[in-house]
Amino acid sequence: MIDEPLSSLRAWTQAFSDAEIPVLPGSVAEMAQLHAIEEANGSVDAHTLADSFGNDPLMTLKVLVHVSRMCMRQSIEPPEALVGAIVMQGVGPFFKAFASTPDVLSWLRPYPEALSGLLKVITRARRASNFALRFAVHRQDEDVMVMQEAALLHDFAEMLLWCHAPKLATEMARRQKADFHIRSADIQNEVLGIELVDLGQSLMQHWHLPELLRQTTDDHNAHHPKVRTVMLAVRLARHTQYGWQDPHALAALPDDIADIAQLLTLSNDAARRLVEGLDNVQPSVKPIQ
Structure with missing residues (x-):
C-alpha cells in the first residue's frame, strides 16, 4: 500500500501501471x-x-x-x-x-472505510454510465457503447487510489466532505501532488488503451461533443450522488442542467425532467455485488 504521496505524475503512473x-x-x-x-x-x-x-x-x-x-x-x-x-x-x-x-472485499478488508469509499465511486460510475448512454442515444451518436464505457471508466484512477493508497484516498474524502466548495482537483494536488484526471490519462496512454476511449475520457477536450457527453454524465452523477435535494446538488444542478440542455438541444425544463427520469429508471445499473 502507498501511504505517502509520490514525487511526480510519472512516479504515480509507474506505481499503478503494473499494480493488481x-x-x-x-x-x-x-x-x-x-x-x-x-x-x-x-x-x-x-x-x-x-x-x-x-x-x-x-x-x-x-x-x-x-x-x-x-x-x-x-x-x-x-x-x-x-x-x-x-x-x-x-x-x-x-x-x-x-x-x-x-x-x-478481501483486498480492502483491513481498510473498511476505503472499501466504502470505493463502492461509492463505483456506484457513481454506474450512474454516470447510464446517463452517458441515454445522452448519446438522444444525440444519435454512433459511438454509444464506447461513450457509456468511457463514463463507467472515467474515474478509474480514483478507484485504483482507494485500492492501493487507501489512507490518502480517505484523507481526500475527509477534506471534500468538510468543505464541498473546495475543488476536487485542488484537494488532489494538496494530498497527492497530482490531479487524478492526469493520472488516468497517463495510465491509459501507458497501457495503450483504445484512442477513442482515451479521447472521450479526457476532460481537456471539453469542446468535443463526445467528451462533453461523458463529462456532463460524470458531473451529474458526482453532484447528485447523495440525492437530488442534497445542498451540494442544489447548488450545482442549475449549471449542469443548462449545459445538458445545450448538449441535447432541449429546454432547461425538458433537460431536468429527462435526467430525473433517467435516474428513476436505470435498467443498465445493477446493485453492487
Whole structure:
C-alpha cells in the first residue's frame, strides 16, 4: 500500500501501471459460475461475458488493459469495447487469464472505510454510465457503447487510489466532505501532488488503451461533443450522488442542467425532467455485488 504521496505524475503512473486490479466480489463469483458452464457444455460466448462484467468498472478496466497489452505486442489496434476485447482473446484464454483475480472485499478488508469509499465511486460510475448512454442515444451518436464505457471508466484512477493508497484516498474524502466548495482537483494536488484526471490519462496512454476511449475520457477536450457527453454524465452523477435535494446538488444542478440542455438541444425544463427520469429508471445499473 502507498501511504505517502509520490514525487511526480510519472512516479504515480509507474506505481499503478503494473499494480493488481481487484474486482467486485460478484464478478469473481460470476466468473466461477460461467467457467463451470463453459467447461460443462461450451455455451458461454463473449456477449454473455460482457453482459456479466460490463457493470464492474474494475473488471472492465482489467480486461481492456490485458487485451491492449496483447495487441501492442502484436502491433494491432486494440478493440474499443469490452465485448470486442473478449472476442479478440477468446473465451478459453479469458478464463485462464483471470482465473485468480482478487476481489475488493478481501483486498480492502483491513481498510473498511476505503472499501466504502470505493463502492461509492463505483456506484457513481454506474450512474454516470447510464446517463452517458441515454445522452448519446438522444444525440444519435454512433459511438454509444464506447461513450457509456468511457463514463463507467472515467474515474478509474480514483478507484485504483482507494485500492492501493487507501489512507490518502480517505484523507481526500475527509477534506471534500468538510468543505464541498473546495475543488476536487485542488484537494488532489494538496494530498497527492497530482490531479487524478492526469493520472488516468497517463495510465491509459501507458497501457495503450483504445484512442477513442482515451479521447472521450479526457476532460481537456471539453469542446468535443463526445467528451462533453461523458463529462456532463460524470458531473451529474458526482453532484447528485447523495440525492437530488442534497445542498451540494442544489447548488450545482442549475449549471449542469443548462449545459445538458445545450448538449441535447432541449429546454432547461425538458433537460431536468429527462435526467430525473433517467435516474428513476436505470435498467443498465445493477446493485453492487
